[in-house]
Amino acid sequence: MGKLIYLLNVSLDGFVETVDHSLDWAVPDDELHTWFNDQSRTLDASLYGRRLYEVMAAYWPTAESDPAATEPMLEFARIWNATPKIVFSTTLDSVGPGCRLVAGDVGDRLAELRSEFIGDLDVGGPTLASAFIERGLVDEYRLLVHPVVLGSGTPFFPALTVPIGLRLLETRTFESGVMYLGYGAVP
Secondary structure, X not given: OOOEEEEEEEEOOOEEEOOOOOOOOOOOOHHHHHHHHHHHHOOXXXXXXXXXXXXXXXXXXXXXHXXXXXXXXXXHHHHHHHOOEEEXXXXXXXXXXXXXXXXXXXXXXXXXXXXHOOOOEEEEOHHHHHHHHHOOOOOEEEEEEEOOOOOOOEEOOOOOOOOOOEEEEEEEEOOOOOEEEEEEEOO
């Protein structure tokens, strides 16, 4: 069985977006985008919360028509469009091509998805990830820590009542100053 991976950009002080849901503080350069491409290429499927799905679906399906898109961005668009996406939402009525809409208990849905997809899955969006984290279902945490302090916003981790034990798996420093920290959950 594959791993459930939570990977997002995060500020030095632990936020994934500003109070007004802006992501403009994290602008991946070609080196970072290439790394994202390598990570995404290994996934069997991606799990999205509604808000992050809407952000991604607003650009990546048509990214190839953007004259400002770099080659790593175009490669990511091809990977993203080809990867099955499962969108967790109780408010959406439909999702785009290559996507499936689901609702209900995250543990039940994950069990169903793990029987369908034998490889790694990633979870995108801090609200959805929180539901998996609180249930102890995330196997790996991959943080791309950007050299910026936001002061407030949406945290990478939810408020927890019990600590999560982690072991360091990998680190990398990018030319931009972004630091990758990969951790595995300790059973």
